[in-house]
Every structure is written in C-alpha cells, then in structure tokens.
Amino acid sequence: MIMIRTIFFVLSILCSGVCLGQITIQGKVVDAHNQPIPSASLQVVGQTQGVATDFDGNFSLQLESLPASIRVSSIGFVTQTISLSDSETLAIVLEEETMSLGEIVISASRTPERIFESPVTVERFGLKEIKNTASVDFYDGLENLKGVDINTNSLTFKSINTRGFASFANTRFVQLVDGMDNSAPALNFTLGNLLGMTEIDVQSVELLPGASSALYGANAFNGILFMRSKSPFDFQGISAYAKSGLTSQKAAGDNIFWDLGIRAAKKFSDKFAAKVNFSYLEGTDWFAVSQENVLMPGTGREQIDYDGLNVYGDEVSTNIQAVGLALAEAGIIPSGAVNLLPSENVSRTGYLESDLTDYEAQSIKFDGALHYRPFADDLEFIYQVKVGKGATIYQGANRYSLKNFFLQQHKVEVRNDNFFLRAYMTDEDAGDSYDMRFTGININRSWKSDQQWFGEYAGAYIQATLAGASNDQAHQLARQTAETGRLIPGTPAFERALNSVTTNPDLATGSQFRDGSQLYHAEGNYNFSHLIDFADIQVGGSYRTYRLNSFGTIFTDYDGPISYSELGLYTQIQKKLMDERLKLTASLRYDKSELFDGQMTPRFSIGYTAGIKRNHNFRASVQSAFRNPTTQDLYIGLDVGRAILVGSSKDNLDRYVRDFPVNNPAANGGNATATISARAAYENSFSVASVEQGAPVSSGVELVEPEKAMAYEVGYRGHFGKVTVDLNAYFTDYNDFIASQNVIAPLYGEVGDNSLSLLALQSGDYKVFQAYTNADSQVQSYGASIAVASKVLNGFDISANYTFADFEQDDPEFRASFNTPKHKFKASFGHTELVKNFGFNVSYRWSDSYFWQSSFGDGNIPSISVLDAQLNYTVPKIKSIFKVGAANLSGEEYYTAYGTGHVGTQLYVSWTINNF
Template sequence: MKAYLFFLSLFFCSVLYAQNSIKGVVTDINNLPIIGANVKVIGESVTTVTDSDGKFLLITSLNLPYEIEITSVGFESKTTVINSKTQLINVVLKEEQNVLDEIVVSASRTPERVFESPVTIERMGIADVKKTASPTFYDGLENMKEVQMNTSSLSFKSINTRGFATVANSRFLQLVDGMDNASPLLNFVLGNMIGISEIDVQSVELLPGASSALYGANAFNGILFMNSKSPFMYQGITAYAKYGQTSQKAAGTNDFVDYGIRMAHAFSKHFAAKANFTYMRGTDWFATNYDDKTNLGRDRSHQNYDGINVYGDEVSTNIYTVGQTMVANNLLPANLAALLPNESVSRTGYNEIDLTDNKASNTKIDFSLHFRPFGDEKLEVIWQSKFGFGNAVYQGANRYYLNNFFMQQHKIEFKGKNFFLRGYTTSEDGGQSYDMQFTGININRIWKSDNDWFGQYAGAYSQAFAGLFGPSFAGNAGASHAFARAAAETGRLVPGTAAFNSAFNQVISNPDVLSGSKLVDNSKIYHSDANYNFKDLISFAEIQVGGSYRKYQLNSFGRIYTDANGPINYDEYGFYSQVQKKFLEERLKFTGSLRYDKSQNFDGNYSPRVSLVYAAGESRTHNFRGSFQTGFRNPTTQDQYIGFNVGNAVLIGSAPDNLLRYSETRPVANGTPAVGQLYAGGSSVTMTGENAYNNSYTASSVMAFAAFAAANPGNTPGAAALLRKTNVNYVKPEEVKAFELGYRSRINDVNIDINTYYNIYNNFIGAANAVAPLYGTASNTFDFTVGAPTYVTNPEVQSLHALANGNFRAYQLYTNTSIEIKSFGFGLGLSRKVYKDFEFGVNYNFAEFNFDQAKDPSFEAGFNTPKHRVKASFGNEKMFKNFGFNVSGRWNSEYLWQSFMVDGMVDAATVFDAQINYTIPSLKSTLKVGGSNIGGREYMQVLGAGLIGQQYFVSWTVNP
C-alpha cells in the first residue's frame, strides 16, 4: 500500500528545476487550432503537445539557441529556431497532400510509411478517436475496412478479420503496448476489458491476414495493435465523463455511464509516470431468442423443446424408456407404460433473463513508470501494470456470465531506437462467473430430481392418454403431453421468489457440474520477446532478428480443463529474422522474413514471408504491393486440454495425455429389449476421452440413423447402413498459404486503397461432433447373422441397441479436417475532401470461402462472415469555429453462423451512427453528443446473443 501511495504522490509533488519556458500556438492555414500536435526539441527528449486551443508550453534547460520540430498527423512537419526566452512562437502547419503517408510500425516491426507497407494495414490515430461516431473508440474500429465485430455483450466485443471466428476468436491477436491481451484460460481476447482507455490511445494499427512470420502462431488471421501515449510526450490530467441510454425492446430504456481520468507527468528528462482509471456500467442487451436450437418452427409447446436462450431444457430423455424402467421397478403397470410414445421429452427450462442480473460493467486501472537513464530515447525502461475487471456475457459452447471477472498484466520492458526486450505475465480469476446452462439444469434438480420429474411425467401422460383423467385426454397425445408437464412441474421454483433466489445462489457458488455452475479459473501466462534492428550497424540492408518464449499454466481446478489434480503446464518458443532492401532508385522495396516456432506438444513450423512494394509515377504516388506468406496456428489450450461438460455434450481436447484424464460415469437404461445393462455390464459405465475419439459415430450419421429408424420400424440393417464411425486424428497445427495483392494511391485528391487476397488452409482446426455408445463397438459394418440373440455376442450390433435406447454420450472433438479450405476476398477504400473540410470515405469488402461439406459432413468450418460489407462516413471537424460532426453507416449481407451452441442465419443489417462535437476553449474541453444505430431496427451479430438496439450518449472531455 505504501508503494501505491508513493506512486500517486509523484503526480502531485514534483521538484521544479531552473528551466526555460517557451510558449506558442499551432494552427492550420485557416487559423484553427491544431489539437495534440507534438512539439519536440531537436536532438533532445524534451517534448510536449498542444492543448484544445492549439497552445503549448515547452520547458527545457538547454542554452539558446536551439530548434524545435512541430508535427501532427495529416500535416507537414515544421522546424523553428528559438532565439529568445520571451519569444512567442506562432506556427502554421500545412495539410499533407497525402494522408496515406502516415508512419506505421506493425507491418514490418520498423517505422515505415503506410505507402511502403508490404501488407494491407488500417490505422486509427488520436484525431480519429475524437471524431468517431461510436460510443467508444473500440466500437469505432468496426468502421475500419476489413473489420467485422462480433458482439456477445455490451461490454464484450470481439474483432474478426477475413473470416473463421465466433466470439471466441483464437485466430486473432490483440496487443496493447506489446502485451498479448488474450485470456490465459480461454486463449482469446475479451474485447477491451483489459485494453486501453480512449484518452490514452496514441494509435491503433490493424493488420488483417496472416502475420505469423513476425508475430508467431496466434497471428493467423489478423492483429490489432493498440499503443498508449507516452508520459514524456503527453502530460497533464485528462478526464472524460459520458452518460447515455441504451434502448432495446426486450430490455427497455436503461442508463449507462462511462468515465475516466488520465494523469501523466515528466518529472525530468529521465523520469516520467502515468496512471489511468476508467469505469463503465450499463444494462446488457437482453438475449431473448426462444427459437429451438435444432428444429426451426418448434416452440415451447413441443415436448422436446430446447430453446436457444432457455437453460435447463437441455436435459432430455426417451419417455418410453423411462416407462419400461418404471415397470421393472413396479412403479407403473405394463399396460400403461405401453401407451408411452417412443420419443424424447425435455425438462422445462428457465429464460436467460431470469438467470442473470443483465448488468454489464468494466473497470480498467493501469499505471506505468518510465525511466530514461541517458535522458533520451536511446534507452527507456518501462514498468507497466494493468488491471481489468467487470461483468459481461461470453458465448462459447454455452452462454457464460463473467461475473466480477478479474484479469491483470505486469510488464518490464527495455527499449531503444533499434531494440526492445520485454517480459510480462498475465493472470486471471474467474470471480463469481457461472455457466447459465448448468444454472438452469441444477436449479431444476434442486426442487425435483430428473428421475422424479420424468417418472411423474411418464405416469401422468400414460394415465391421461388412457382416459383416466377425462375423455378429452384419451388418445390425445398433445393434450396428454401438456397435462403430464403440468403434473411434473408441481413444486417448480418461480423466478423472483425467495426460494428461487436461494437455489440460484446455491448453484452459482458451487463448481461441481453435477450440482452447480460456477466457473473456477486461476490460469497464467508468462511471456517474453525481444527484437534487434541492425540498421545502424549494417548498411546494405535493414536486418532484424528476434524471438519469443511463452509458458502456459492452466488451472481451472478440473472445472473446465482436465486439471483436477493440479495445474497443466506447457510452453512454446519461436525465432525470426527479416531483411528489407530497396532497389531501382529506392522505388522497389523487398521484404523477406522467416520464423521458426515450436510448441511442446507439436513439431516445429517454419513461416516464410516475401513481399515487394513498387512506387510508380513521377511523384511515386502509385504504390503496388504483392506478398506471399505462410502462417500457422498451434492448437489452443482448449483444443488440447479441455474436458468440459456442457450438459448435452462434453468438449474433449485431444492432447494424448488428456483423453484418459477426463472420465464421467453415465447411467445405463435397459431399453427395448430390456438388456442394455446386461450389455454394459452394469447399471452405469465410465466414459473417457478414449471413447469420444476412438469408439464413436459421427453426429450427422446418428441423426440419419434415428430418422430412418423412426420412419422404418424394424428395419435395423437399413438404419445401421447410414452410420459412419468417427475417424478423426488428434489435433495438430493448422496452416495457411496467403497470397495478397494491393494498390495505394492518391488520384485527383482521392485516396485509393485496393487489396485482394487468396488463402489456402490445410489441417484446418475445427470441431467434429460425435456420439459414443455407452456399450458395444462403433463400426461401419454390421453382421446380423452372428449369435442368438444377436446383440449378446456381437459388440458392433450392441452399439445399435445403445443408440436406439438413448444409451450414448455426445461429444465435441477438436481435430483437423483433411479437406482443403480456401477463402477469397477483395477490399476497396476511397476517401477525399469533397468540399473544403468536408471528408467523405467509403469502403467495401467481399469475402467468400470454399469447403466441400459433403466430404466431411461432421466438420464445421465456422466462416461466420458476410459475403458483402459496405461502410461509409461523412464529416467535418472544422465545419465552423469549434464545431464538428461525423456520420457513419454500414451494411452487411446475411450470413450463416456456425458454433457448437447453435447454427443458423444472421440477417442482413444496416446501422447508422452519428455525433456532433463542440470545443470550449475557455474550459479546455470538448462536448460530444452522439448515438449508434440511430433510427434503425435491432440487429444481431452473434446467434444466441441479445439483439443490439440503440445507444445514445453525451460526453465531456477535458484536455490539459
């Protein structure tokens, strides 16, 4: 605690030095102030930035005269000589003729013009953050070319580029000040929950597509770089406060607040520090999709209903089998049991809105200490700590409420002009997070066990169908089902009552999947990486070398991974080198990269990249680029080590040592004929991951088997002929060959950016759904002539009895498809000033993939990407003095959504956002009023998540 108090005191108790103070103002050619312009003493590290009036105060101990350089994105830089301590500096910056000439770092790990980037790159700077029409800058990233957003919750959005992603986008990498933002347990980014404050954003750079050659295994489909402001350059106290309302038919109108403060100070040219605090709170989008997960048109009136946002109804059993068991136990007369239909019935579930408080929140705290031993950028030592916690809904195989979820990162970094060396650790705590599906299942079991509920249902149905409760029920299946459900529901806990709340709290605090739903997690990542650029030592080319090392420590206490007996540890490392060289009077730029990565459980992979960029035309403004690179992705920790019971199925990772660590005891029903327990060797069996991978049928063939058997009673050989044994390999790294062509230019004041790509994926990692019989042997052929009775002596045919009588377990397997997957895309971006300072921009993306589903029917590629997307913006930040506005719109075509939780179509959507802002110089502040999805209908981005409504806000930002 003393250390924290000491740190905070640094912001308010500084030592003053005898220094020179230089004042000035920076404007554009229209005499409008330029906010955030960088003012730097040439040859020194002394810097400052302009305020909302374009004014600056520069303090230095240098002797006169000296030079200062003034720079700002979108303007030409200017140098001024300072001859006097009392000199008032008035600097006018001219707007650059080419805004595509900005400097980026991420594409090649070295500063270069956007025009010279060897791959497609998108950028958001400080000015873009200010003018975004979205509620937050992170939401505003959706307006970038190539970006598709998947919204799982008001406080949890994930970015997707070039397809193949659900909310859990493990193919996309997000770095904040060089630190991977991914959750150690989940292996994907939780949006901006531990990201960066919008008042601390220096720049955001997006690389869509494979970047494994420089950034390793997880940089498979894209990378987002978020860089924060240096306290040496951006000093003072900045704060913002935002208030607004969300509006949704299901949730109504609700308030939300978002505020933050940034404090930064350079105490000398050697030492600086900063701290950030942000807080957001609102009401989440209610998820109220009550369609059946697998049967379109089926509603709650159906006896085996399984709603998308209803939980507890996943528990289902064959009611005829229940009747036969009751007969064997003398609980139901045989003549009544014979009236039960041979079909499944599900328990009544609870709606999602009854199982969560629907609150979304996010708190972020970070601080950093910066030390420059030599007083300049030759060497800077940075200690940074980041903390993020809050509430959100994450959607994976089920819907999960991240309740008081906590994640932290700590970094030490040494960096200079040509190198960096950093190490950081990421850890998380699941807090009071829980699985909504098991919450519903186990609340049901608290007030009545499954055996009792289904037994009461079977008894009531058979008696009603027999006419014992009146002639209106006799022979009426629909009425008998309704009567039976009402009878079984006697004692049901009603949401909102004290009894329900007591059961709810009991379940979500219990991590045992058989009786609770709490998610337990204390996983960690330890990571280090380094890079050195030899450009000051080697002149014939720019050569870089670097590498990284990562160690995972998985610790879910057996709740999600197979780590009940202790944490699972494994590591991976990689090395790379890059060469850049310019030819033909520096018009042609060659970049070649090669990286080697090795994970503990897999063979090593080489990732090469070769690119050429050519600047054509007299002014070199026609820039053509082409690149080829291979990327790879190691299976995630989930792909390898998960052992997660999600109720109606189990997710099993395929690391060889993982299969036997997962085991589960399953009850065996006798079935018809009543010999199931004889074949199983008892009333229950123990199932492991070996059953899932090595003794199972594909889920699609089991569905075909069941449908044929229902339509053709007695034709067992015909039904069996449709079964296909699961034949999957253990998961291994996937690979992509990526080809890209692009063109950037400025023609008649129009900025043009065109790109096209073609990707070939091999060993694509995905999910295969399988069904394992509780007894018998899975097979592709069956001999019905062996033995008498057949089932007793023929294990293959015994498995048919298991499938026919509900004695099976469903699994999701992690594997690779042997079928080659290809994707193709095209992007076009245009922007220009249409009149004075009115700016107009539009971009279009086309995306398509090719996968022969018939050759691997149980494999889901999960492209989850619209074929067509159009985005446009129109605005003027200088419409008149201190006033600006911006309007953005986007449209996407409908597309197929595939995930383990639910498959279906996502409708086309049109969304408009808008904002107006007014700068108040006397208060050094900016007032903004805006809204998202203005006047539009509610739309979906994730099937199973809440529909996105309207969001309106007013914000006030105070700059130093």
C-alpha cells in the first residue's frame, strides 16, 4: 500500500497540469428505487470526455463548453441522453432494462453494436453479472452462459469449451485479455484465470461460440473469449476484496482457501492515468485418487498387469516370459526354466498421485498500465504489463504438477475510436513443474532398475513354481521379492528421491520439464466509417512468431530454440439498408504460416430487425474457418510412458532419435538395442486396431496439415414485454480434422515384410507412438441452444437455457475427442434488491453423461447436477458489498474429465470495497 501511494504521489507531481476554464457538472445516478448505480458511464456526445460514477453513484464531469449532451448508461439499465444548458447539479434516474439484449458488445464485428443486432451468437458477462454470480468468482460464473462448458482441471485451472471437441489445452478456443492471447506458447493451454485478470478490474467479458477465424485468425475455431479491464480514466480510486472459505472433498477433507486483491487507479489529468492490480490466492487442490485399472476397467490392483488411473510408475510393463528368454541367453537361468514363465505382461508397482504432489493451489497476479492521451482526446497510448505466478495441477498427456509456473506479458498499444495498433510478447517459465507419471516411474528406477526388478520377479516366480505354488501364489511371491528395497512414501529416503527426480529434466532419470518459450504478436485494425458514408469498412492484420525453448524436455529443441511465424490480413464491410432494419456483413481473411500454404476464410452474415417496435431480430451466417497445427502438433518429442508423442512437422521427423533395449537381440542382428526416430511413426508403423485384431497392417498415417471447417448458423433474438428470447442453431462440417493417432512401430524389420516386423511384435520389441495427423473420416458437429429471461413478481430475475450438441463421424476407429455432453440445462433465480441493500441469486446446472477421450485416458463422465447460491448485502456508508455463498451446495462430488480430482463443495464469504 505504501509503495502504491508513493508511486501515485510521484506521478501526480510529474503530471499535475490541470486544464483551466472548464465547466464542472456534478450529480448522482440512481435507479427507480433511489439506490445509487456505481460504475455508470457518462459520456459527452461527440467528444471524448467521460467519467464513471463512484460507489455512491456520484460523479463530476468536466465540459469544455455548453450547451452539451451527455449519454448515461449502465449495464442492466436503459441508456439516456440528457441535454445541458448550464452547470446544474443533476439527479439522473435510470430505468431498469428489461431486455438484456440491448447491451453493447464489440467482439462480434470488431465494432460497437447491440447484442440484439449482432450478426453471430454472442454472450456477455458484465459488472452486474459479476456482482450477482453465485459462483466463487466471475470466471466460474461464465459456466452459466448458454452453450458454455467449463472443464475443471483443478481448483485454480479451468478450461472453457464451446461446441465440442474440447480438451484442457482446447486449442480450438482463444482467450484474449485486453487484446492479448493468454495461452502458454509452448504448452498450448489457455491459462483460464490462473494468471489472468483480477476480479475487481474486470469491466466486461464477451464470448463468441463458434467459428471466428474470419476476423480473429487461425485458432478462433470453436470460440473466442474477450476479457476487458477497466480504464483508469473511467474507474478511479482504490478498491479491494477479501474472500475466504472452505473446500470440502472426501479425499482431501476440509481445507481453507484465501483470495485477496487490490486495485488502485488514478486519473492525474485529462492526459494521463495509471492503474495497478494485485491478487493472491492459495488453497488446496482437488485430490485425484482413482485407482481404476485403465487396462481392464472394473478391476483393481489384484491384476498382475495393473495400470491405475491416478497411480504412476505402474505404466512400466513387460512380458515376463520375454524377460526369462533374456535371462537364459545371458546364462543367468537354465533355458528350460523359461517354459515355467507364462507369456503374461507384468507391471511394476506404482505410487499414488497423492504421494507425488502436495496439491498446493496458488495464484499470484500483478498487472499495471500507463495510459496517455497527448491531446486530451480519443488518441491514447498504453503500456501494460501482466505478471503471474502459480501452482496448480494440469492434465495433458500426463498429469503435471505446475510449481512456480511463471508467465509475463508486455503490451504497447496506440488507439482511438477508429483504429488500434498493438504489439505484445508472452514469456513463460515452467519453474519447478514436473510430470507426475515420470516421477513415479523414475522414483521406482532410483531404488531398483527395471532390468533388476523384472529379473528378480522372473527368478522368484520360477522358484515358487518349482516349489509347487499356484500361478497366483507365484505372482504374489514374485512381486514381494522384487519389491524388496521399495521406497516408502513419507520416509526421508522417499522425499530425497522425490526431490532428486522432480528437479532433474532428463526423463530417463527425472521428471522436471523446463520451458522458456515466447510468443511475439503484433496486430492492427482501421475502421473507415468516419471517412466513408457508403458502408462501415475495416481492414486489419496480424503477425505472430513462436520461439519454442523447452531445452529438449518437451520439444525437439535439443540444439536450440525453434522459431516459426504466421501472418494474417483481413477486411470487413458492413452495410445497413431498409431503414437500418437489414444489416449485411461480409468479411475475408488470409492467413499464412511459413510451414503451410495460405488459407482464405470468408464470412457472410445477414440480419433483419422486424416488428413495429423493432423487437424481433433474425440472423443467418456462413463462414469458413481453419486451424493451424499447434506447436506440440508440430515439434513435440516426448515419451509419456504409454506412448511417445512426436510432432509431424517435416523437419521434426529426424529430430527425435532414441535407442531402446530389445527383448530378442537375436532377431535384431544380435544387437541389444535398436535406434528408432519419429520418422518410424509415419513411415514404418502398424495401426493399433489391426494389431489388436491379429492382422497387422500399415497405419498409413500422414503428416499433419491445417484443419478446415465450414460453419452455418441461424438465430433469433426477441423480446415480448419483460421476456427476452435468444436462440440459435448451427452446423459445422470439418475437413482434415486434426487428431492424434496411436501407431505401433517395430524396433526392427519393415512393416509389410511379414517376418522380422511381426517377430518384433511377438517379442514385445516395439514402441507405441502418438502421431499428429488429419482424419480421413468426415466429421460434422451440430447443435442448438435457447435462452429465456424475464423479470417477474416485482423485480425477481429468472432465466433458463438449454443446449444440445452432438457430432458424427464415419470412421469408428477415429478418436474425435468431442468431450461434450449432448444435453445441458441451466437456470438462475434471484433479486438484486429483495429488501433494501440485500440481494440473492441461486443458479442450477445439469448436464448428461458423455464419453471423454484424451491422450491421458478415455472414460465415461457421469451426469452432473450442481446448485450454487449466494446472499449479498450492500453497505453504502463504507462502499462495501458482503457476500456469503456456496458452490455445489448439495455436496455431491462430480468431475468433468477422466482422471481429474472430483469437485466437492466450496463455501465462501467475501468483502468487496469499490471506491470508484
């Protein structure tokens, strides 16, 4: 606090010039119940001056001259325009907006327009919704929007999904914070709000479900989220919040969490303003404790070849008879003893996930911005910095414990009402993060090598069999023998091994992953509407460079960083006809990655406003979209245990080269090891399905190309008195759908030679690769949603929405990873002021069961029903709002993805002070 005040004091001395000769207009903005409306916007018509009301609804506005007109607006209220002829004190009463579709959005067309007239489906979450959400924070509250799913990765890391094909990385969805893409450049996941925006600095959130490539480029494929922060010119003062409560889960028990934040903003003059934000969250993550056997669902640890879902180290498995053959060839056991060993796979004993992480959840966020208007008009220069550090659990191909994960962004921007030009960079540092699967594997190897463990297992099994033991008894004795020397969780020896493995980036002996990747992005847009009367015309473009630097732990950047760039150009024309009832919008974008051919993505939409009161809007749109392969699709080279992930860029095929031991050296020309590269996945591999069916054939997998789609959408928005209706339906046809495909590459022999390669399969001498490619099958998705909202019984807000989503494919072996419930229903009921200063909200959501597919694992997700509730009380004298609430009030634990911790109940109380 002292530092913030000192900064403001110094800046105020440097920027203390005050404009003289201006006219001051003061007043208060209230609602029909004479309650103040904080953060209401007052804008001088035709000029750039504007302010926002403080917590008590008061304002003071500087005018250059009179007469003048000011436009007064606030989310949830009808906008008014007031004419002024003298410097009177104003008492402005805003009428509550019964039609939420009147809110202004920018994202749909890159220009301000009402949701009612937007050419595509758009959802908005503003200050009113943030205040009234029953969720623990505003980001969780987005899940109550129609057509939106939030997949809970962990307590502090959640991923938004719209219109299917979701994963936690969700590379078909873009999230922008003040125009900056906040996805991790290397790991490819959108960071949710782990390192995003502080709640008290959020002005609005807009979400476009569906394809948006025509304006926003390659990865705005299934949706895009815009989060916009408050300007220090409009929202001044010091605001803060404190939130605390309990997370309750059967596996983890009851744990306290804290969430604290402060915002300080100052308008020093009409030319200069600044702000800083800081927040800190800590708690305990949801424990993931499933011991389901992923190799044989429905069975447990009694299986000799056991691979537990949240158990790590047991992925190391081999054919015990093949081990006997190797022992016999080495002269360790008699050759006849091999026949006593069954041809069965045996796995090492793993460690529980809860033994390998402390489940710490932490988020530390700081951001600051300097805003300069050199002429005290709409031309504005901005420098913004965002810094975040956190600890959480991330689930990708494996489960990762992110420790001291660090991300920073720096942006410079110049803009006015007609253009913007911005450039920013994103820099990530994985900190002390590690892969929990390899932690378990290499802790095992630290006390006994795989060769020794399986050798002791085979020897003990033979001895037990010769002594008359049954097969089950022999396996039990063999495991007990091999487990001699096992490190026990909680002991000093185990903790030393855990620390040694998790700080070692070599996956042969450790599990730490290192990353110092960066992203550089520049973009601009110019709107010619003030120069051209015929139509609104915009042009723009963007340029992006990736610099991958994982030091060889994730990507094949063993000899230095890997860089490549993407370029995009677009234009849009928008025209209103027929007394502005008919609105036509056409867009066209061209994108070019240096690794692929260029892509054209047009969009055309038509909207018509009908009715005497203009209260019905019909719309239709068709647009193409595309998605470039991600950094991991192109350059990953990572052995995750069950498979080796290899990117499919042409220059990546010979980057990943490894030597592997073989079980049958005689078949490999007497060599005990075989060298294999990523090229084998694409040029010398069997399809998994054919091997399982006993008739191995070539996989035929090809190098990955950009994914394309054609999206069609129709919609209707209308209001009938106090009732609003918003519905849409869509159909998307995908081509070259990007997906991963597991293939089996023999360590020796050529696929199709019907001899050595088949012998390699029989001997267990092969590696499973996960190759990134395009599906040959046709993939289509379709769905519809409807939302109805109204005010009833003298001011109660009631709303409900339903969403249907499904897909089709013509290849049953293709893994589409749709990962989305077919049916979803959500509803909310509340009142902003049931009695003076007291409000409440209750929200409910239900989704049916669905099947989850990912590189980590596949499994069924049961149907869920979740009830959230909150009570809030406003104390105007201290400019405070107190809230008490509960997320998942019923306490019935649920999960949204296979392998994650089950979500329990979260109880919270909060105190927010808004001094605007």
